[in-house]
Amino acid sequence: MSDCTRITCDLCIVGTGMAGMSAALFAARRGLSTALVGRTGEIIFATGLLDLLGVHPVEEGRTWEDPWAGIAALVRDLPQHPYARLATEAIRSAFDEVLGFLEESGLPYCGRPDRNVAVVTSLGTLKTTYRAPLSCWAGIEAREGRRPCLIADIQGLKGFSARQIAETAGKAWPGLKTARLVLPALQGAGELFPERLARSLELDSHRQTLTEALRPHLEGVQAVGLPAVLGVSRPAAVRAAIEARLGLPVFEIPTMPPGVAGLRLKEAFERGLAGQGVMLFLENRVFRAAGSPAGAFQLEAGRAAPEVTIHANAVILATGRFMGGGLAADRHRVREPLFDLPVHQPGERDEWHRTEFLDPRGHPVNRAGIEVDASFRPLAGLGRAAFPQLFAAGSILAHQDWMRMKCGSGLAMATAWAAVAHAQRLLGRGEPAGA
Numbered sequence: 491m492s493d494c495t496r497i498t499c500d501l502c503i504v505g506t507g508m509a510g511m512s513a514a515l516f517a518a519r520r521g522l523s524t525a526l527v528g529r530t531g532e533i534i535f536a537t538g539l540l541d542l543l544g545v546h547p548v549e550e551g552r553t554w555e556d557p558w559a560g561i562a563a564l565v566r567d568l569p570q571h572p573y574a575r576l577a578t579e580a581i582r583s584a585f586d587e588v589l590g591f592l593e594e595s596g597l598p599y600c601g602r603p604d605r606n607v608a609v610v611t612s613l614g615t616l617k618t619t620y621r622a623p624l625s626c627w628a629g630i631e632a633r634e635g636r637r638p639c640l641i642a643d644i645q646g647l648k649g650f651s652a653r654q655i656a657e658t659a660g661k662a663w664p665g666l667k668t669a670r671l672v673l674p675a676l677q678g679a680g681e682l683f684p685e686r687l688a689r690s691l692e693l694d695s696h697r698q699t700l701t702e703a704l705r706p707h708l709e710g711v712q713a714v715g716l717p718a719v720l721g722v723s724r725p726a727a728v729r730a731a732i733e734a735r736l737g738l739p740v741f742e743i744p745t746m747p748p749g750v751a752g753l754r755l756k757e758a759f760e761r762g763l764a765g766q767g768v769m770l771f772l773e774n775r776v777f778r779a780a781g782s783p784a785g786a787f788q789l790e791a792g793r794a795a796p797e798v799t800i801h802a803n804a805v806i807l808a809t810g811r812f813m814g815g816g817l818a819a820d821r822h823r824v825r826e827p828l829f830d831l832p833v834h835q836p837g838e839r840d841e842w843h844r845t846e847f848l849d850p851r852g853h854p855v856n857r858a859g860i861e862v863d864a865s866f867r868p869l870a871g872l873g874r875a876a877f878p879q880l881f882a883a884g885s886i887l888a889h890q891d892w893m894r895m896k897c898g899s900g901l902a903m904a905t906a907w908a909a910v911a912h913a914q915r916l917l918g919r920g921e922p923a924g925a
């Protein structure tokens with residue numbers, strides 16, 4: 491440990507998913523010196539759609555057009571859900587601040603005031619979400635207006651079939667034409683991966699190849715749908731250039747994960763957070779963390795082994811669930827590996843899962859996680875906070891099933907917003923807007 495670099499900060503955030511990235515943004519903008527440590531998370535698997543609340547109750551599969559009415563019902567029915575600890579204004583503020591940041595970062599989102607929208611997926615099914623990348627918007631409107639469109643796929647790109655989309659979505663969206671584009675100049679030999687294709691379309695000559703391949707299929711269509719591969723770092727410019735060549739609106743359809751949409755979010759956050767002065771330890775893991783009752787924390791982080799010791803006055807744990815390692819399970823128990831916090835979970839191992847894998851109620855283990863107090867501080871038992879200045883945010887929290895409730899990004903952003911507001915208050919750094 492003596493060779494480790496040492497840094498000090500007000501707040502160290504562990505986890506670089508949607509919750510950790512949002513928390514770092516909020517903290518830096520509120521003047522907290524902030525370190526962010528994390529390995530690549532679920533964010534690169536995300537569709538890029540930002541859900542607030544789509545489904546409640548999950549056992550009925552009821553979808554909500556008005557997510558705010560859905561949240562009111564959810565909070566009434568499930569008073570332990572993390573949304574029940576948040577004022578509606580806090581959830582709105584979190585969303586607005588992240589969306590404003592993404593727009594400034596060249597990744598604009600859109601939606602309808604206080605309404606969910608339905609986005610066609612790569613399977614042709616509909617996904618309810620609150621805010622979609624602007625690159626999807628022409629497709630959302632075209633489907634609602636039943637306008638004739640061309641859906642095109644690209645030979646070699648797996649998991650995206652225009653014909654399948656048209657067959658499934660076409661029942662309620664007549665006039666869909668399909669085309670398969672063969673683009674040897676872009677794909678070279680072998681398989682085609684979304685990221686590679688997206689980066690190649692940042693070159694004008696490759697966009698020209700794409701538009702020339704589309705041109706014979708445009709008769710009678712009012713918009714063109716393509717897999718979400720239209721650029722990584724400058725998607726708006728890439729799409730605008732293709733639209734200008736075609737003289738038609740172009741929209742993206744999210745691809746199967748890992749896709750480009752999640753990568754765009756990750757890159758936008760990483761660029762923006764560096765610009766806000768956040769100390770970034772990307773692709774780093776926190777190996778050990780210790781807190782004192784007085785409030786200070788010491789965290790050892792690095793790539794393969796500890797390389798840096800971070801001294802922080804407060805920590806936000808945004809380490810996610812099983813996939814990223816925020817929760818771990820052995821044969822008998824679900825554990826939180828970093829601080830060894832108590833994890834709310836079913837009493838016995840054989841209660842983790844229901845008999846039917848596709849049981850519409852989901853599985854009890856999906857609602858396991860960290861229980862928090864009103865300030866989003868993990869509980870140690872008997873309602874006491876484990877540490878006075880340790881907070882938790884995102885999918886690690888107990889009493890939610892973001893995947894079935896379709897509330898992943900909203901839950902991550904809003905709980906991050908609240909955790910930062912409470913940390914700010916406890917650190918005595920100004921009065922936060924009501925959490």
Ligand SMILES: Cc1cc2nc3c(=O)[nH]c(=O)nc-3n(C[C@H](O)[C@H](O)[C@H](O)COP(=O)(O)OP(=O)(O)OC[C@H]3O[C@@H](n4cnc5c(N)ncnc54)[C@H](O)[C@@H]3O)c2cc1C
Nearest residue numbers: 505507508509528531532541776809810814884885898899
């Ligand atoms: C396939 C898929 C599709 C999705 N689609 C959508 C969607 O359509 N709409 C939507 O709103 N949301 C979607 N999501 C959800 C969303 O991407 C996030 O998973 C969710 O918002 C939870 O974010 P999180 O930050 O809490 O956790 P995560 O994203 O899991 O991030 C936790 C991070 O902590 C890191 N970590 C854990 N332990 C340590 C440690 N000791 N040291 C350092 N780092 C650590 C992990 O590696 C990871 O990077 C999707 C997710 C997946 C997987």
